[in-house]
Each structure stands twice: as C-alpha cells, then as structure tokens.
Amino acid sequence: MVTLSELQALGQPVSAHRPWPRTLLTAPTWRHVADRLAAGELTLLGLWGEPATMHMAVLGAGERPAVAVFSIDCPDGRFPSIGQVHAPAIRLERAARDLFGLDPVGLSDARPWLDHGAWGIARPLASPPGEVGQARPYEFLPVEGDDLHEIPVGPVHAGIIEPGHFRFTADGETVVRLEARLGYTHKGQEALLRGADLDRAAKLAGRVSGDSTVAYALAFARAVEAALEIEVPARAVWLRALMAELERIANHFGDIGGVCNDAAFSIMLAHCGILRERVLRAAAGCFGHRLMMDRIVPGGVATDLDADGVALLRALLKELRLRFPPLVALYDNTASLQDRTASTGIVHPDLARRFGAGGHVGRASGRDFDARRNLGYPPYDTLSFEVPVLNEGDVNARVWIRIREIEQSLGLIEQILDRLPDGPVCVAVAERGAEEPREGIAIVEAFRGDVLAWLRIGADGRIARCHLRDASWFQWPLVEAAVEGNIVADFPLCNKSFNCSYSGHDL
Amino acid sequence: MRKTFLEGLLHRPLTEAPPVLDAADLAALATELDAVAQRRLGHSLSIREVDAGSCNGCELEVNALGNAFYDLERFGLRFVASPRHADVLLVTGPVTKNMREALRRTWVATPGPKWVVAAGDCAVDGGMFADSYACIGAVSEAIPVDLRIPGCPPSPTQLLKGLLRLLTPAR
Numbered sequence: 001m002v003t004l005s006e007l008q009a010l011g012q013p014v015s016a017h018r019p020w021p022r023t024l025l026t027a028p029t030w031r032h033v034a035d036r037l038a039a040g041e042l043t044l045l046g047l048w049g050e051p052a053t054m055h056m057a058v059l060g061a062g063e064r065p066a067v068a069v070f071s072i073d074c075p076d077g078r079f080p081s082i083g084q085v086h087a088p089a090i091r092l093e094r095a096a097r098d099l100f101g102l103d104p105v106g107l108s109d110a111r112p113w114l115d116h117g118a119w120g121i122a123r124p125l126a127s128p129p130g131e132v133g134q135a136r137p138y139e140f141l142p143v144e145g146d147d148l149h150e151i152p153v154g155p156v157h158a159g160i161i162e163p164g165h166f167r168f169t170a171d172g173e174t175v176v177r178l179e180a181r182l183g184y185t186h187k188g189q190e191a192l193l194r195g196a197d198l199d200r201a202a203k204l205a206g207r208v209s210g211d212s213t214v215a216y217a218l219a220f221a222r223a224v225e226a227a228l229e230i231e232v233p234a235r236a237v238w239l240r241a242l243m244a245e246l247e248r249i250a251n252h253f254g255d256i257g258g259v260c261n262d263a264a265f266s267i268m269l270a271h272c273g274i275l276r277e278r279v280l281r282a283a284a285g286c287f288g289h290r291l292m293m294d295r296i297v298p299g300g301v302a303t304d305l306d307a308d309g310v311a312l313l314r315a316l317l318k319e320l321r322l323r324f325p326p327l328v329a330l331y332d333n334t335a336s337l338q339d340r341t342a343s344t345g346i347v348h349p350d351l352a353r354r355f356g357a358g359g360h361v362g363r364a365s366g367r368d369f370d371a372r373r374n375l376g377y378p379p380y381d382t383l384s385f386e387v388p389v390l391n392e393g394d395v396n397a398r399v400w401i402r403i404r405e406i407e408q409s410l411g412l413i414e415q416i417l418d419r420l421p422d423g424p425v426c427v428a429v430a431e432r433g434a435e436e437p438r439e440g441i442a443i444v445e446a447f448r449g450d451v452l453a454w455l456r457i458g459a460d461g462r463i464a465r466c467h468l469r470d471a472s473w474f475q476w477p478l479v480e481a482a483v484e485g486n487i488v489a490d491f492p493l494c495n496k497s498f499n500c501s502y503s504g505h506d507l
Numbered sequence: 508m509r510k511t512f513l514e515g516l517l518h519r520p521l522t523e524a525p526p527v528l529d530a531a532d533l534a535a536l537a538t539e540l541d542a543v544a545q546r547r548l549g550h551s552l553s554i555r556e557v558d559a560g561s562c563n564g565c566e567l568e569v570n571a572l573g574n575a576f577y578d579l580e581r582f583g584l585r586f587v588a589s590p591r592h593a594d595v596l597l598v599t600g601p602v603t604k605n606m607r608e609a610l611r612r613t614w615v616a617t618p619g620p621k622w623v624v625a626a627g628d629c630a631v632d633g634g635m636f637a638d639s640y641a642c643i644g645a646v647s648e649a650i651p652v653d654l655r656i657p658g659c660p661p662s663p664t665q666l667l668k669g670l671l672r673l674l675t676p677a678r
C-alpha cells in the first residue's frame with residue numbers, strides 16, 4: 001500500500017494550499033499515482049483543470065491527513081490520462097477537455113461530454129477560448145446482437161425531474177446496456193465563479209445543486225476559510241451543522257417517498273411528503289428560507305437561531321419521532337413493495353469502492369465512508385453518531401441507509417440544540433483579503449455524498465479559480481451498471497434510489 | 508398498514524386554504540394573459556413541467572405543490588407526462604444552450620391554445636446565470652412567456668398563487 005506521504009515526497013510541495021498539501025508532480029509520477037488508483041490503493045476524489053494545469057484530489061487508505069492534492073503542469077495542453085487506467089476519471093477528463101482544451105493523452109474515448117456544440121465557443125475556460133469547430137452528432141457506444149432494440153429517453157422526462165438523456169438497449173424487457181448522456185444543465189458555473197467576489201461566489205456555489213445548497217455553501221465557505229486561515233465562531237460552526245442535518249433529512253424524506261412512489265406505493269410518498277414539508281417549514285421559520293439558501297457564508301452564517309427557532313426545532317423532532325417509525329414499519333412490512341425494491345438495481349461493492357461512490361450509494365454497497373466521520377470536520381468530531389453501512393447494494397439497501405441516516409440526523413439535531421454554544425455567528429472576511437494568491441480545499445458530506453470544493457483566491461481577494469465536484473460524478477456511472485439486467489420498467493425506481501444530481505454534475 | 512389508513516381517515520386534512528391573490532400579487536405576477544384563451548381553457552389545466560437547466564431548487568418546490576398541504580389537484584391543476592397533453596408549460600432554469608432545442612421542441616409539441624409560465628428568477632431573467640456563455644437567460648428569449656413567477660426558488664405558495672392567476676379571469 002502506497003502512502004500519501006511517499007507520493008508527496010516524489011514531487012514539489014506547493015505553498016499556500018490548505019488544509020491538506022498540494023504537490024506538483026512530473027508526468028512519470030502522475031502516472032504512478034494513476035497506477036496506485038487503478039490498484040485500489042487510493043480513491044479518486046476529484047480531477048479538474050486550469051488553463052495549463054491539471055489537479056487531482058485523492059483519498060489515502062487509513063492515514064491522517066487522509067487527503068492529498070496532486071498537480072501536473074501542462075504547458076503544451078496535454079497530460080497523461082488517469083482515465084485510461086482508472087475508469088472513474090474518464091468523464092472528469094472529458095469535461096476538462098471540453099472546458100479547458102486539455103488533452104488526456106491515452107484516453108481512448110474522444111467524445112465530448114459537457115460540450116454539446118451549442119455554446120458558440122469551444123474550450124470556454126481556456127485562455128484564450130477556441131472557435132467552434134464542425135458540430136458532430138454524439139455517438140453512443142455501439143451495441144451489437146440479435147433482437148436488441150434501443151429506447152431513447154429524455155432529455156425532457158415524464159416527471160418533474162432534471163433533464164438528461166438515457167439510451168437503453170434492451171433485449172425484450174431486459175436492459176442489456178444503459179448509456180447516459182449528460183450536460184444538458186451545464187450553466188457555465190466555473191466561468192461565472194472566476195473573478196467573482198466572495199459574496200457572489202458563495203451564492204453561485206449555493207446554486208450548483210439546489211437540493212444540496214447548504215452542503216455546497218458549507219464546502220465553499222470552508223474552502224475560503226482554509227485558504228484565508230479564518231477561524232469561524234463556534235456558534236456558527238454548530239448552526240452550519242444544524243442546517244446541514246435539516247437539509248439531509250428533508251432530502252431523505254423526499255427520496256424515500258419518491259422511491260416508494262416509483263414502486264407504485266404512493267401512500268409512502270404522501271406521508272413522507274408531509275414530513276419533508278414540516279422540515280422545510282421549520283427551516284423557513286428558523287432561518288428565513290425553506291431550503292436555507294445563502295444562509296451559510298464565508299466567515300459564518302447569515303442568520304442566527306433565536307429561542308423561538310429552538311422551540312420550533314424541538315417540536316419538529318417530536319413530531320418526526322412520532323410519525324416516522326410507523327412509516328418505516330409500513331415500508332418494512334409491505335411485501336409487495338419489498339418485492340420491487342429488494343434485489344433490484346444492485347451495485348456490486350467492488351464497483352462502489354473503485355468509483356469511490358459516496359453517500360447512500362456507496363454505503364449501501366459496503367463502502368464505509370462519510371466525510372463527517374472520516375474527515376472529522378467540526379462540530380462532527382465532538383458529536384456522536386453512527387454511519388450505517390449495508391452490503392446488498394440494491395434499491396432496498398439504499399432506502400434503508402436513508403432511513404438509518406434520518407434516525408442518526410435526528411439524534412445529531414438534538415445534540416446540537418442541547419449543546420449550541422453562545423456567541424457571535426460571523427466574522428468579517430472581506431477585510432482579510434490575501435496579499436498573495438491562496439488556495440483552499442474542503443470536503444463536506446451532502447445528503448447524496450461528499451462534495452469537494454477547491455479554490456484559489458487571488459491577491460485582489462476575488463476567486464481566481466473554483467472547482468466544485470458533486471458526489472454524482474462517481475455515482476452516475478454506477479446507475480448504468482446497476483440497471484443492467486433489470487427490466488426497463490424498473491429504471492425509474494433504480495434511478496430514484498440513487499437520486500444523482502444533474503445540475504451538480506453538469507455545473 | 509391498516510393503522511396508518513385509519514389514522515388518515517380520522518385526522519383532519521392537512522390541506523390549507525387556498526392563498527388569496529391581493530393587488531400586490533397580481534402586480535408581481537406580470538402577465539400577458541390572453542383573455543380569450545383563458546376563457547377557452549376554463550378551470551382545469553394540464554401542466555407540463557420543463558427543467559431548462561435549473562439548479563433543481565425550483566423543481567423541489569414545484570414537486571411540493573403535490574403534497575398534502577398544497578394539494579394542487581383540488582384546483583383542477585395537474586401535472587402531465589407529455590407536452591401533447593398539456594395546456595401549460597411550466598418552465599424553470601436559465602435556459603441552458605444545451606436545453607434550448609429540447610425546450611423549443613417541447614413547446615412545438617404542445618397543442619394550442621397554450622400558455623408558458625416562467626417559474627423562478629432564473630426563468631424570469633436568467634438569475635445569476637444571465638451572463639454565462641452556456642445560458643440564454645430568460646425563458647422569453649427562447650419561447651413566448653405569458654406569466655412570470657419570481658423567487659429563488661419561488662415557494663409553493665408563490666407558485667400556487669401564480670398558477671391560480673391563470674384561472675383568475677382578467678379584469
């Protein structure tokens with residue numbers, strides 16, 4: 001097993017990168033890291049570009065600090081592909097090629113990913129951007145065999161969900177291959193972030209994936225605070241966790257209801273919808289916004305919690321503890337529902353580990369990782385909670401992980417309310433502008449998995465570069481694997497059990 | 508299961524009284540509603556939701572319209588799976604260039620008379636994404652818009668008020 005410090009010794013440390021070190025590698029050592037990833041000794045956490053540099057973040061096995069960033073200069077616009085030996089990197093490299101024009105040498109998949117040929121420019125983040133070339137139709141991977149037929153679905157779907165295209169190849173009722181094509185919601189987030197002041201950038205980060213607005217705002221704020229070495233007041237740290245747990249349970253309620261509804265058991269949707277609404281109303285009552293958008297800012301939080309808010313949340317806890325257990329029993333005891341969810345859409349634990357799948361997707365398939373515990377950012381390092389893990393990897397397991405996580409989060413909310421420290425909730429950040437460029441990275445646990453934020457703040461105090469990586473990057477490919485061998489009619493059920501973000505992935 | 512059903516029967520419904528549209532709401536819900544079409548469509552509308560590149564925050568609140576508190580269907584408003592069944596397109600997001608064609612085709616596939624509602628700040632004027640190389644901005648840049656519901660995201664109550672505006676005869 002290679003250790004991160006061994007790899008770091010092979011390159012040049014980069015100063016002003018916090019809290020985990022960044023190391024500049026040469027092509028052979030970059031390839032060496034790729035091989036260690038492929039061998040399963042490290043987990044890929046992210047891979048992103050700049051006009052003439054590629055960066056990757058990796059997770060080591062069992063050491064502390066567990067995270068390292070490696071970079072490679074690519075003045076000629078080329079870098080050795082990680083994806084050629086480690087599949088989880090493929091889409092990230094295709095995206096970097098689309099946005100920066102950086103060529104992953106050795107990657108056999110030459111197709112674009114986010115760029116659908118509609119932007120009017122090519123390589124929008126390269127300096128300078130390129131001219132648009134000849135638009136070519138997107139080629140799906142060929143599938144050959146007798147009696148196969150293709151079913152194209154999307155980007156506009158039948159339900160109220162985000163847009164994406166799914167190409168099914170089916171043999172009768174059975175899916176033999178699913179290939180997703182994403183990028184429809186690409187909004188050019190990273191270009192908008194470049195040059196933004198911290199206020200605006202925080203708002204943009206909170207709109208990468210609306211369902212995880214708290215997690216994104218938290219990841220962004222923590223990265224800024226790491227870069228500028230800002231200490232956040234204790235009360236703000238705890239209020240942030242409170243918001244994060246409210247966001248988590250609201251989404252899990254929605255998902256549990258949604259999965260059951262896709263299995264034609266709509267009473268669960270109705271009841272879970274009520275619980276979700278109660279959480280959102282409590283959030284609005286406490287923090288003034290149902291999704292708590294823009295409530296976490298660099299330096300602290302924008303809204304304090306008053307005594308009425310605490311009472312509101314205590315009443316919410318009581319209500320949820322009364323109403324949720326009968327629904328769990330209903331889920332557990334309804335054979336016709338279990339018949340749909342058990343053994344459907346299985347993600348093999350090997351695949352979850354290889355892709356570093358976060359959230360309920362990874363934890364339902366044996367991957368025992370939760371950024372709150374493994375990276376132990378405050379206040380979670382002083383709170384007691386368990387991280388549920390199952391090995392079945394099916395829709396049912398992903399539902400159960402959510403159920404258990406709601407139970408844990410209710411306990412966390414209670415602990416936070418009991419121990420919430422007094423004091424200020426924000427420190428000024430603007431006055432602490434950097435004299436020289438500074439870099440920060442943060443990883444936080446959103447409801448769907450770990451969100452990574454990496455940024456560089458320029459000497460003018462503005463964002464020079466910010467990359468935000470959603471958990472979905474490492475989950476979408478597993479949807480394709482999970483659906484294989486299932487019937488077409490079970491796709492909505494499988495897909496909902498993942499609930500990957502389109503917007504978070506497309507940026 | 509039986510207990511859950513029984514409880515449901517015995518409890519008062521959670522559904523709340525419909526929101527009242529005051530003058531401020533009517534002013535905020537800027538609209539170019541065609542009174543003739545309004546009369547023809549009457550009091551039951553089928554809505555096709557189209558995410559034209561939203562952050563999914565707007566979808567969460569649109570989805571909430573179906574929960575027991577808002578119960579959209581009691582007003583004769585319902586979400587349908589195909590634009591061919593729709594009277595109304597409810598569009599969210601800053602219309603990414605990658606979604607422009609799909610949005611246009613969805614609009615073409617919707618039989619007339621039809622209305623388009625732009626829901627959320629992004630759909631109204633592009634929101635924070637207005638200046639992006641990847642977005643067109645306001646939905647009205649891509650297809651004609653009849654009603655705008657601002658908010659980031661608009662709350663279910665704001666959405667409900669907007670949709671009820673469609674059923675309110677022009678004065």
Ligand code: SF4
Pocket residue numbers: 207210560561562563564565599600601626627628629630634658659660661
């Ligand atoms: S209006 Fe706000 S919530 Fe809606 S899509 Fe835009 S950023 Fe997201």
